Amino acid sequence: xxxxxxxxxxxxxxxxxxxxxxxxxxxxxxxxxxxxxxxxxxxxxxxxxxxxxxxxxxxxxxxxxxxxxxxxxxxxxxxxxxxxxxxxxxxxxxxxxxxxxxxxxxxxxxxxxxxxxxxxxxxxxxxxxxxxxxxxxxxxxxxxxxxxxxxxxxxxxxxxxxxxxxxxxxxxxxxxxxxxxxxxxxxxxxxxxxxxxxxxxxxxxxxxxxxxxxxxxxxxxxxxxxxxxxxxxxxxxxxxxxxxxxxxxxxxxxxxxxxxxxxxxxxxxxxxxxxxxxxxxxxxxxxxxxxxxxxxxxxxxxxxxxxxxxxxxxxxxxxxxxxxxxxxxxxxxxxxxxxxxxxxxxxxxxxxxxxxxxxxxxxxxxxxxxxxxxxxxxxxxxxxxxxxxxxxxxxxxxxxxxxxxxxxxxxxxxxxxxxxxxxxxxxxxxxxxxxxxxxxxxxxxxxxxxxxxxxxxxxxxxxxxxxxxxxxxxxxxxxxxxxxxxxxxxxxxxxxxxxxxxxxxxxxxxxxxxxxxxxxxxxxxxxxxxxxxxxxxxxxxxxxxxxxxxxxxxxxxxxxxxxxxxxxxxxxxxxxxxxxxxxxxxxxxxxxxxxxxxxxxxxxxxxxxxx
Amino acid sequence: xxxxxxxxxxxxxxxxxxxxxxxxxxxxxxxxxxxxxxxxxxxxxxxxxxxxxxxxxxxxxxxxxxxxxxxxxxxxxxxxxxxxxxxxxxxxxxxxxxxxxxxxxxxxxxxxxxxxxxxxxxxxxxxxxxxxxxxxxxxxxxxxxxxxxxxxxxxxxxxxxxxxxxxxxxxxxxxxxxxxxxxxxxxxxxxxxxxxxxxxxxxxxxxxxxxxxxxxxxxxxxxxxxxxxxxxxxxxxxxxxxxxxxxxxxxxxxxxxxxxxxxxxxxxxxxxxxxxxxxxxxxxxxxxxxxxxxxxxxxxxxxxxxxxxxxxxxxxxxxxxxxxxxxxxxxxxxxxxxx
Numbered sequence: 001x002x003x004x005x006x007x008x009x010x011x012x013x014x015x016x017x018x019x020x021x022x023x024x025x026x027x028x029x030x031x032x033x034x035x036x037x038x039x040x041x042x043x044x045x046x047x048x049x050x051x052x053x054x055x056x057x058x059x060x061x062x063x064x065x066x067x068x069x070x071x072x073x074x075x076x077x078x079x080x081x082x083x084x085x086x087x088x089x090x091x092x093x094x095x096x097x098x099x100x101x102x103x104x105x106x107x108x109x110x111x112x113x114x115x116x117x118x119x120x121x122x123x124x125x126x127x128x129x130x131x132x133x134x135x136x137x138x139x140x141x142x143x144x145x146x147x148x149x150x151x152x153x154x155x156x157x158x159x160x161x162x163x164x165x166x167x168x169x170x171x172x173x174x175x176x177x178x179x180x181x182x183x184x185x186x187x188x189x190x191x192x193x194x195x196x197x198x199x200x201x202x203x204x205x206x207x208x209x210x211x212x213x214x215x216x217x218x219x220x221x222x223x224x225x226x227x228x229x230x231x232x233x234x235x236x237x238x239x240x241x242x243x244x245x246x247x248x249x250x251x252x253x254x255x256x257x258x259x260x261x262x263x264x265x266x267x268x269x270x271x272x273x274x275x276x277x278x279x280x281x282x283x284x285x286x287x288x289x290x291x292x293x294x295x296x297x298x299x300x301x302x303x304x305x306x307x308x309x310x311x312x313x314x315x316x317x318x319x320x321x322x323x324x325x326x327x328x329x330x331x332x333x334x335x336x337x338x339x340x341x342x343x344x345x346x347x348x349x350x351x352x353x354x355x356x357x358x359x360x361x362x363x364x365x366x367x368x369x370x371x372x373x374x375x376x377x378x379x380x381x382x383x384x385x386x387x388x389x390x391x392x393x394x395x396x397x398x399x400x401x402x403x404x405x406x407x408x409x410x411x412x413x414x415x416x417x418x419x420x421x422x423x424x425x426x427x428x429x430x431x432x433x434x435x436x437x438x439x440x441x442x443x444x445x446x447x448x449x450x451x452x453x454x455x456x457x458x459x460x461x462x463x464x465x466x467x468x469x470x471x472x473x474x475x476x477x478x479x480x481x482x483x484x485x486x487x488x489x490x491x492x493x494x495x496x497x498x499x500x501x502x503x504x505x506x507x508x509x510x511x512x513x514x515x516x517x518x519x520x521x522x523x524x525x526x527x528x529x530x531x532x533x534x535x536x537x538x539x540x541x542x543x544x545x546x547x548x549x550x551x552x553x554x555x556x557x558x559x560x561x562x563x564x565x566x567x568x569x570x571x572x573x574x575x576x577x578x579x580x581x582x583x584x585x586x587x588x589x590x591x592x593x594x595x596x597x598x599x600x601x602x603x604x605x606x607x608x609x610x611x
Numbered sequence: 612x613x614x615x616x617x618x619x620x621x622x623x624x625x626x627x628x629x630x631x632x633x634x635x636x637x638x639x640x641x642x643x644x645x646x647x648x649x650x651x652x653x654x655x656x657x658x659x660x661x662x663x664x665x666x667x668x669x670x671x672x673x674x675x676x677x678x679x680x681x682x683x684x685x686x687x688x689x690x691x692x693x694x695x696x697x698x699x700x701x702x703x704x705x706x707x708x709x710x711x712x713x714x715x716x717x718x719x720x721x722x723x724x725x726x727x728x729x730x731x732x733x734x735x736x737x738x739x740x741x742x743x744x745x746x747x748x749x750x751x752x753x754x755x756x757x758x759x760x761x762x763x764x765x766x767x768x769x770x771x772x773x774x775x776x777x778x779x780x781x782x783x784x785x786x787x788x789x790x791x792x793x794x795x796x797x798x799x800x801x802x803x804x805x806x807x808x809x810x811x812x813x814x815x816x817x818x819x820x821x822x823x824x825x826x827x828x829x830x831x832x833x834x835x836x837x838x839x840x841x842x843x844x845x846x847x848x849x850x851x852x853x854x855x856x857x858x859x860x861x862x863x864x865x866x867x868x869x870x871x872x873x874x875x876x877x878x879x880x881x882x883x884x885x886x887x888x889x890x891x892x893x894x895x896x897x898x899x900x901x902x903x904x905x906x907x908x909x910x911x912x913x914x915x916x917x918x919x920x921x922x923x924x925x926x927x928x929x930x931x932x933x934x935x936x937x938x939x940x941x942x943x944x945x946x947x948x949x950x
Contacts, residue, residue: 036947186945236946250937260697262689280925281932282940285696287921290722294689297682297719301662301693304680305701309693327683417941455678455694455701458657463622463672465681466665474624475673 003214004221010069011176011225012077015168016094017086019062020052022165026084027064028412029169033182035237035414038227039068042523044076044597045410049267049350056110056118058089070226074378074523076411078599082175084168086110086142088119088126095130103136105171107164109143138218142167142209149208153201163205170209177224180206231416238415240379240408241271244312244338247386249282252308254387255394255426259284260307262298264291264317267350268406269340272312292320296337300324303333304464306454308390312338314406315357316347319364325399326365329489331464332441332450334393334428336386338402340409343595352595353407355519355569361401362548362577368486370493372400373547377522379408380415385545387423394428396496397449403547405520405569407597428452431460438462440473441485448492494549503551505560507533507540513610514561518544518574521598525567528603537611547577555582563588565610567603613655615646620656622676633788633814634668634735640794641704641733642675647795648802652702659702662691664716666708667742668735668814675704685716688723691730692917699918702802703730709750710740713769717749724778726917727806731798734771734809737816738823745819757819771811772895776888776910782808783895784908787828788815793839793906800908806916827904836899840907842883845875848903855879856894856902863893865902883911 015027024045031043044065053060067077082103085091087110098104116126123129127137146164153160173180184203191198213219238246252259261284263273277286285307289295296311303309313321318339328335341357343349361373372392376385382404389402431438431451436459441450453460462473468485470476505514506529517525522543529541542557544550558564558578566575567590575589590606592598620642628634649656659677663669665684672679682690691703712720712734723730739757740746746759750771754763775783782804784797794812801808813824827836838848838856846856853868855878866873885891891910897903934940 032945036945038947038949230949232949234942234946234948236941236944246937246940249940253937258697260693262693279940281928281934282937283925283929285921285925287692287696289689290718293686294692294719294722297686297689298693298696300682301680301690301695302697303693304690305660305694305697307697309697323683324686327686331680417946420936420938420941454698455660456658456698458655461657461676461678463679463681465672465679466683467681 003219005177006221006223008223008225009071010067010073011082011223012065012067012080013082013084013172014063014065014080014094014097015084016061016063016090017165018055018089019048019050019060021062021086022162023062023064023086026165026169027066029183029186030172030178031066031068031412032186032237033173033178033180034066034068035235036182037179038230039070039225040073040228040230041066041068041414042073042076043067043412044407047351056087056089056115058093058119061090061093063094068225070228074526075600076597078601082172084172086168088116088121091126092119092121092130095132098132098135100134103138103175104132105138105140105168107142108139109141140171140212140216145208145212146205149205150201153204155201163202166202166205167209170206171213174210174213175219175222177222180210230414234417235414236417237412238380238383239271239410239412240376240382240404241269241340241410242275243380243382243415244376244386244402244404245272245275245279247383248276248308248310248336248390249279249284250383250420250423251387251390251426252283253420254423255308255390255428257306257308257394257428260299260302260309261285261312262287262289262295262302262309263312264289264295266292266314266317268342268409269312269314269317269338271409272338272340292317293324296321296324299335300328300331300333303328303335304331304454308394309334310336310338310390312340314340314342315344315360318357318360322365325371326367326369327466328399329365329369329371330466332397332489333399334397334452335399336389336393336402337399338386338404340404340406342406349595351406353405353520353569353597354593354595355405355521356573356593357403358547358570358573358577361403368490370490370548372396372398372493372496372549373403374400375403375519375545375547376408377519377543377545379411379413382408391424391426392496392499394426395449396447396492397429397452398493403519408520431457436460439471440464441469441471443471443488443492448488448495497549497552500546500549500551502553503542503544503557505540505542505557508538509540509557510560511538511540512561513539513563513565513607514558515539515541515607516544516564516566516578517568518547521567521569524598524600525603527600528607531600531604532607539607539611544574547574550581558582558585562586563610565590565606567598567606569593569598612653615649615656617642617646620645620676622674624673626674627670628667629818631817632667633737633812633816634671636788636791637733637735637794637812637814638671638674640791641798644795644798647799648702651803654702658700659704660694661704661706662687662694663706664708664711665742666711666740668706668708669711671706685711685714686719688712688716688719688732692723692726692728695728695730695918696921699729699922705730705732707732707734709734709736709738709771710748713749713771713774721774721778724775724780724807724809727781727914729805729807729916729918731801731808732810734811735814736771736811737814737820738768739816739820741816741819770896771809772909773892775809776892776895779888780809780910781806781912781914782908783811783891783910784809785811785813785895786906787813787824789828790906797908800911804911806914827899836903837906838903840881840883840894840905840909842881842908842911844881845878846881847875847878863897863902883908886912
């Protein structure tokens with residue numbers, strides 16, 4: 001049948017189903033296909049902590065949102081143009097994200113009495129009960145159609161059942177005119193060696209879903225989203241966790257120091273350890289430690305022995321590592337600690353995103369114990385952030401905390417692949433012949449960094465440890481020496497400001513309102529600021545990648561504005577940091593602590609309230 | 612390579628343990644054995660790293676003129692693991708106490724043993740927290756009266772040997788602080804052993820737990836209450852060298868040679884290299900007064916080490932990989948060109 005083809009600028013699709021329905025794979029395949037097609041895009045996996053939560057319940061719904069467009073796409077989108085709901089629970093928990101014009105695709109076969117009851121509906125008609133009758137609801141017997149499609153495949157019923165996500169992916173691909181050949185390639189790679197018998201059936205279901213969508217009356221229109229005008233070059237999709245792992249590999253290559261990662265599995269940071277374990281062939285040594293403390297302590301040991309040492313974790317793990325981080329500060333060893341933040345406190349909501357560990361990163365250790373803190377602002381930026389964190393750690397002989405977020409770690413975006421020749425070399429301050437006999441805490445006059453000598457090097461034997469020492473490395477409880485060492489360690493961290501970039505302002509350098517953000521809120525705030533400007537009002541935006549030390553011109557930038565609106569996914573921790581460093585400004589807070597990213601609209605509203 | 616004397620391993624730091632503390636003797640044995648270890652392993656002074664946690668005995672790295680790391684309470688084993696994985700050529704020694712290694716650091720301890728990381732752990736067991744001035748430790752005897760157990764403890768102690776062997780440890784030895792010669796020998800064998808070598812040193816804390824090991828360490832009765840095990844030699848002990856160990860069904864029993872028809876041939880021969888961890892465990896578990904306490908190297912078996920395996924795996928996959936550098940990696944897999 002004939003469909004009207006409508007060109008649109010961007011589209012948001014949310015795939016939602018039971019946590020075993022394969023929605024994460026479906027969403028990421030749709031994203032990859034759109035990236036290859038040439039769209040800009042941003043993704044947001046939103047899943048429960050349970051691997052297989054109770055079947056059919058709202059708590060077990062797993063979602064994956066893809067936002068793709070022909071223009072600049074910086075967020076996964078607030079509301080969706082299409083919702084794929086594989087069961088009543090998925091519809092129930094996601095109906096609130098539907099645009100007025102949205103399409104809803106539901107699997108009729110799962111909308112039986114039992115599943116409707118399990119999802120907590122009061123009536124037998126979810127669509128009416130949710131008051132979404134005005135949307136275009138496409139009701140298709142997806143489970144039955146998948147079974148029909150595979151009836152001659154020879155596959156068992158369970159495997160057939162698992163293929164229904166491919167049917168929906170086929171339907172979505174038709175509706176948005178996506179090239180499904182790309183998914184064929186993927187299926188061949190995924191199943192090629194181990195399960196070649198699954199390639200054919202998956203291709204068939206995908207194609208049948210595509211064809212089915214083209215035949216039914218319910219789909220009147222299809223949509224195209226033209227490729228974006230992206231800079232020329234080679235691209236790949238990358239998640240934040242993957243980018244952090246690769247950034248460390250890059251820093252290892254540029255410094256010549258072997259990479260060591262000591263970590264303990266924890267959501268949502270585990271992907272970094274897994275990624276590094278894969279890439280042992282680039283020299284990465286990974287130790288899956290017995291606990292978080294051993295993770296950081298093995299890394300500290302490796303740093304003492306001369307490796308580029310990293311440990312990766314999330315909030316509760318950072319709490320466990322606190323004491324050892326003090327040891328790294330005291331022994332002045334290079335170390336990068338990655339905290340992929342999640343909703344806390346305590347176990348909190350492990351799979352949900354937040355920015356609530358900032359205060360812990362800044363202050364969460366005993367004694368005067370400052371550390372460099374850097375924050376990544378997008379999945380792809382995680383690569384540069386990890387590289388920079390490692391460079392600073394190695395060149396300034398200090399532990400560095402790299403703050404990421406669940407939203408960045410699991411989220412992905414297309415990335416213009418850089419060339420390593422464009423990245424700087426990394427030069428740690430190695431001890432040289434004139435430093436023997438070695439005095440470990442004698443400092444460079446400019447950076448205040450100490451020199452680095454490690455076991456195996458003749459003539460530099462020395463002892464380090466958690467006890468206070470004199471610059472010569474001798475144990476000392478002398479009051480004046482302690483204060484001197486405390487000040488020196490703080491000064492070393494402060495002087496990192498000499499090598500980090502100045503804070504830039506998007507928009508005029510002076511005005512009424514400066515919006516301020518840090519970390520993974522970048523895309524949302526940027527979209528909101530541009531949205532506000534569309535209505536002719538002036539607003540500027542400054543985003544902080546460097547938290548401690550802050551860029552040198554921070555005071556100057558803040559001084560250019562009457563009001564400073566600090567947007568962050570916590571109760572106001574960065575606002576408090578700015579207040580303590582640059583008092584006297586009118587700081588206004590825009591906070592959200594729901595385990596979810598901002599909606600662009602929420603920030604737009606906050607800006608309009610201040611303007 | 613350089614020829615060393617024990618003086619080369621003494622640092623210029625003043626040793627600050629209490630006069631009469633058992634740790635002095637253990638340090639002396641370690642400094643004295645180092646030249647021999649260095650020669651046997653063909654390594655230089657700069658290849659040694661001495662790591663410790665927190666506690667009296669953990670001050671030891673400051674007294675050794677090698678690379679050293681005095682870390683935090685309980686974590687020495689994890690730090691040592693990192694050092695050894697980073698550079699398997701280094702020779703890692705670790706000093707830790709019973710509270711340090713078996714209470715706060717218990718988890719790291721058993722996992723290092725399980726992994727068989729190549730390091731030499733000297734476990735100073737004085738059955739007390741000394742640096743915090745006299746609280747009971749996980750090896751204090753049941754009922755021990757200490758500052759935090761004024762009415763006696765109501766918990767059973769760990770036997771470090773059982774813990775090591777229960778974790779399938781590849782090397783376990785035990786000795787008394789004052790057995791200088793035996794300690795040098797144990798330390799040498801520990802250094803030659805590839806894998807986690809645990810040496811339990813029963814040390815005396817003169818201030819807070821004086822005489823904790825007295826019932827076996829007293830010179831007058833030591834020969835009757837301990838047995839020094841040597842690989843390949845009969846398990847014979849006693850002042851008169853006439854008592855020995857035999858198997859009675861699945862249990863050990865103490866016998867006297869010349870009584871009840873027992874001859875020297877009936878006495879067990881110690882095989883430290885045997886895979887049979889059961890007999891080693893029984894030997895490590897022997898308690899006075901039913902048995903003599905076993906000293907010497909109880910178990911010393913070959914197995915692959917963790918640090919070697921990590922390195923071998925890295926080398927193996929590196930050789931096979933088509934991706935040789937980060938630029939290759941970035942361009943691997945699913946990529947697309949925007950024209």
